[in-house]
Each structure stands twice: as structure tokens, then as C-alpha cells.
Amino acid sequence: MRQDLTASQYARALGQADQWPLHTMRMELAFGRPVRITGGPRGVGPLYLRDRDTSLDGSWDVLDLDPDPTNLDEREAAAYLAYRPRYSSTTLFRGVCRLTERATAVWSPSAGLTVNYPEPALHSKPRVLREDADPVAAFTDLLRQEIAARPLPADQCAVELSGGMDSTMTALSLAETVGPAHAAALILGGSVGGQQTSRRREIIQRAGLGSDVTVPVEECAPFLPDGARATGQVISPMDGTYAEAMTVLYQRLAACGVRWLLTGIGGDELCFQRPEERLRSGDPWNVHPVPDHLGPRARAHLPYLTDALAPASVLHASTVATIGVHSATAMRRGLWPISPLATPLLLRFSESLPHEWRRDKELMRRRLQAAGYSPHVVRPRLPENFSDTCERAMLRYGRPLLDRLIPDLLLTKAGLIDSGRLATQCAQVAATGKRASELYRPLALEASLRAL
Template sequence: MGHGAGSPDHQRRWAPRLRIDYPEPGRHALPRRLRDDADPIAAFDDLLAQVIDQWEFTPDTAVADLSGGMDSANVALSLAQLHPGRVATGAMLLTGPYGQQQARRRAELRRAGFAEDYRLAMVDHLPFAPEGPRVRGEQFHPQEGPYAEARNLLLDRYAAAGATVVFTGLGGDEAMKLRTGETAHRPTKPRREPPLRTGHNHEPLYLGGRGRRLLAARYDDAAPIGPTLWSILDAYAALYPHYMRRGLWPINPLAAPQIVRLAESLPALWREGKRLLRGRLTRRGFSHEVAHPPLPENFQHILDLAMRRHGVRLLESLLDGGSRLVADGYLDEAELRRACHCFATTGQRTYEVYRPLILEAGLRSLHRPVRSGSAPADPAAAQPDGT
């Protein structure tokens, strides 16, 4: 009679034969010198259309993220060019002056030719709100980002409307980034405030002794670089399950190897400040506000608002109840309490309270038993907002 798969004899017999080999590192391009007649914008326009055409999908069941940012805007415009009036759009809406600018820019972009528009106000679903899913204890991965409350409700709306694929702008930041050597002699904009207080080795001060030791070894035995950067793969791992649980398949054309190779091959001046993406919008006739919005095109003010309203008090309550990460030596309680007081007083250095909070809350959620069934769909999901 043979040994069971889990028996000690079986493990001794097979363990020496197990070997894990990494593939060779992915090949990456270096910037080239352009010919006098080269047209990077036209090349990017053609290549992005070719990349999108690689996927088989029904345009009438596709949604394009259209926050107004450079990345998603360029992907959405290619979809409108390929399938006029058939692809829907969606966005999480900002608030205040940022939201007003976003509304104007989205309205102009949508005139390129889209179907329905699905909108969700982020201020009504702030990160770590008391009634939100993460505070209620639903499981989440700390790397999935601070905006899961709003994003997942928007995905519910897509699914309820019959969508099957969602096109995003994920990968645009990485494709357009400058290499270290390319930024050495370029003036950098002064930061309004440093995001974190750091020690002599540039480690966050809120790390405990065990956390500092792990930080020093974070690159040990790292896998080789792939054709798509590791930060994109991390985002895939954290975000894809939320799409796929709802029957949605996320597609990220700007993370495709062909787009990455083109961007890497371009001189730095075409990637700096996303000149390639902005230049394409300008060539397509969009206004200066669309191509060069004066207000920052990110969700930072939403996170700042959420941490002021909910996050800092939640972190303090977790510390009062006994933080698992503090107990295990990963975080330093005294520094975290100092960071909470500093943020509550000044509203500065949001990430000194956000990052420890999402790590602690995420760890606690993953230790809770998985709930059966899925979250109910948004009751208003089947009612798209036309523009």
C-alpha cells in the first residue's frame, strides 16, 4: 500500500527533487534618438488601437473608466474611435473645485462618442467610513488601495447593467515614468510637505524593530524584472478579484508589453509630464483644461478628507484596543500616536496614518472568517446617468 501524499516518507522522497526556477528577466528597451520625421503621437495612437483590438469583447457590454486623468482618457478615446457610441463610461467623482473641474473635463471627453455614463460620488462613500465594508469587517487586501468602498459600488453598477469587461488606465504612470538617470539633471517641483517622517536610513519612523529588519531585506531573493513592472502586477493581484467576483474582466491596454516597449524607447522629454498623452489630446482638439488640468488629477484630497473624518480616530481606537502589528514588533505605538496627534492638528502627512491603518485593518479583516454569499448589488445600479 502506497504512502499518502502528506506522509513524512512521501515528503522525504520528493522534497529533494523540487526546484523552482525563475525565467530570464524580461527584456526592456532603452530610449532611442528619434528620426527627424518621427511622429510619436501617431505611432502611439496606432499602437494603442492595435493593442485594444487584441481582445475579443462586445463593445455594447464594455465600460471604459473615464475619471478625466490622462491614462484613462487616452484608453477611452481609442475605444470611442474604434466603436463610436457603443462603449459606456464610468467614474468615481471628486468633490469641491476638483469635482467641478472633473465634470467639465469629462463632459468634453464624452463628446468623442460614448454610450451610458455611470457616476458615483466618492464623498458619499469615503474610505473607512463607519458604515463602510472595511470598518464592518469585510475582508480586504491592504494593497487594494484606499478607495475600495466607492470603486466596488461602481463595479456593482457596471455588472447590474450587463457589462462584461472594463477598460482602465492602469499602467500609464509606469509607462510614462522617467528613469533615475533621466531625472538627475532635471529640476524637481518642491513638495508641499513630505509624506512621511523618516529615519537615517529613510525608513518610516512608525516602523517597529521587526518592521525595520524586514524593510532592510525587502529585495532579498526578489524575482527578476518582467515585461510588465512589478507594481502593475501587484495592482492586478489586489484589484482583479473584485472585478471577477462581479463577472467583470479588467483590461489594461497601457500595461501591455507593446505599449511599455514604445514608451521605454521614447526620449525622456516625451514621457516627462506625460507629454505623449497630453499631446494626443491636444491634437484631437481638446481644450487646454482637458490636456493640462490646473488642479492635480488624483484622489489625494478624498483620502485627506477621509482620514480627517474617520481614519485617524479609527487608528487611535485600534491602538487603544491593542494593535496586532505593534504587539508583533512591526509598528511603533508611540510614533503612531504622535502621527495621529500631528495629523489631527495639522492635516499633514496623511500617509503616516493611512498606511499603518490599512495594514492593521487589513490584517484584522483577513483573520476573520469569510462570510458566505456576496455583497448585495447597489439598488440604483441599473439606473445609468446620461450626459
């Protein structure tokens, strides 16, 4: 409904919009004035913008903006190849910007596009619990409230239930709040996959979830010979490592009538340990070493990778960035992603907890214990992650493909990769059968740029 508002009424309407409890993105259009787009503090879908001189294009899918693979932002490319993530308005492609959380994009044909950052967000510090405090009950109640804030029909909902702590928290609260929604997961191979399957079975049955949709990740591993990237299909360089497998899973969910996809994203950051806490507990902070195969242009940017970053975000920057990667893959298949652990109130609550409740996800494990789950679910014997899948896929498929591409790499021409050192590394991987996953990032970026 169209309304004519005075300046004070308009300001009040903006304030009311900002009080909306879920995610918001606000666009202001006024005749003769610049366009203003403001993002909310949560991440759902990313927004990429491109100034076309006489128009402003925007999309949650960077591929919609026709990015130029020959016009890379060297600093962003260096950060990606060096495992040093950046959260800012710049992207891999010059001319394409990202609207970061709470930032405002301002555009007009005469002045072009600028992104104005907000003030840094404030965060809580650990506090002392009251004697009668029950962190598990409080956490459970907050998570249920977050899911219940939306009218979600169970038969149109699915939860990505890998079996890890984070996704299990979402699954339990979804079942308790909405009902027997679908479960879904990529299933690992080998003995780890057997453990994952039995743990998921117990969670699904005990929580009362509905049908289970699964995809063996090995069948859709990165760079399979008939897969999207190996065959030169266009895929965003901002997509995740297991985009092929996730796409198959999401296609199957969409065929089941699923519209709403709930995830466990944000759980790691809820249980984040501060640096001083890691020192006291002896838990190392693992920083990936800079690869030897970086080229001269990439190395020149390494001292400046922390320059011009977005200010401290309400959610952790890693959470918002992960949501952006995950959401684009889901939204291409018609699924709307919801990450109830990635919410400001839950993060503030968790940050306030003493260290012993956050370390090793103690808060989540105690919730499972209180709900009667077996030690097999609460503390699995084997670590369940996808690192071995990537290692095997790169050893069998990725390394031979990269070997063939090395003589004519676009990344080498751009000065971002040293092809000689990369060739040596490929030979070492072939000889030892180890550290093949170190080749993933240069191959993934190269394959995407070639397809574009």
C-alpha cells in the same frame, strides 16, 4: 479535444501557446509528474498559490486560500508599512505565494511548492527619431491594435475614465475601435471634482462614448463608519485604498450589463523617466520617508527589502502589481479587466522615445491636441488625484478608529508597529489636522487582520 502528442509535438504546442498575443497562463498536468504552472508576461488577474500537502490550491483572490493573519511574513509587512513595495513570490502571508510574471510554479505532494523565476527581461533605451517619424500616429495605431485584438461588444464594455491622461488614451481608442462603450469613474469632491466633471464631459461627448456611470468618492471613502473596513467585514489587505468606492462603481457597471472593464493602468510607466533624465530635467524622484511608528521587527527588515525580488519584468513591476490589486476588486463583481496601455509592445515603443516625448506625458497630450481637445482637457489647471480624499477620510474617520484600536494592536504584538509612537502621531494629527493619511497603512492592515 483530447490529443495524444509525441514529445516534439508537445514542445511545439507549448511554443504555440507562448506565442498567443494576449495574456496566458499555462498549467501542465501529467500522471506521475509534478504540476507546472507558468505565468505570461502580462498581468490580468493575479494568481496566488497555497500548498496543502496533499493538494495545491490557487485563486486570483487571496481570501479564497484562507490566509492565517497570525502568520505574517514580516519582511512583506515591513515593506508595506514602510512604503517600499516589493514584487516577488512572497506575500503578506506565509504559506501563500504569488506567481510572478513568466515564473513557473512546480508542485508535487512529496516535494511541495517552489517558484522558479525567469531570466531578467530586457528593456529598450531612448533613441533618436527619424525626421519623418510621427510618434503620436504610431502610439495611436498600437493602442487601437491592442484593443481590437479582442471581440468586444460596445454595450458590454466600460472604460474607467477618471479624466487623467492614461484613462483618456484608453477611452479614445476604445471609442474609435469598438464604439460607444460606457464610461465610469469615481468623482472627486470640491473644485477639483468640478474640473474633473467638466473635463470628462468634453471627453465623453467628443469621443462618442455612451452612458456615464459615476460614484462620488466621498460617499464611499475609506473607513466611513458604516463601511466595510470600519464595520469589521473581511477585506483583503492587498486591496487598494478606495476598494469600497470601486466596489460600488463595479456593482453599478455589472447591473448595466458590463462584462469588460478597460483601464488606464500602465500609462505612468509608459512615460517613465530614467534616473539620469530626472537629474537633467530637475524633476525630483519622490521617495516616501520611512514612518516613525515602525516597530523593532519591521525596522530590522528595512536593510533587506530589496533581497530576493523577482527579476526585471517585461512590464514594470509596479504595473503588474497595480493590475493585480485592481483586477481582484473588479473580478469579484464579475468584470474582466483589460489594461491596453500595459502591454509589452507599447512599453518597448515608449521606452525608445526621446525624453522630451515622455516627460510630463507629452506624447499623450499631443494626441489630445491633435484630436482637437481644449486646453482645459489637455493641461488641466488643478491636479486631479485622490490624496485629499484619503486625508479627509483618515482625519474624520480613520484617526478616531485607530485611537480606539491602539491599546490592543495585533501589529504591535507582532513587533511591526510601535504603539507609543503611533499614539503620538495620532495626537499630532488630531491637534494639527494634518498628515492624517500617514495613518492609513497601519490602520488598513490592522483592520484586515482583525477581520480575518
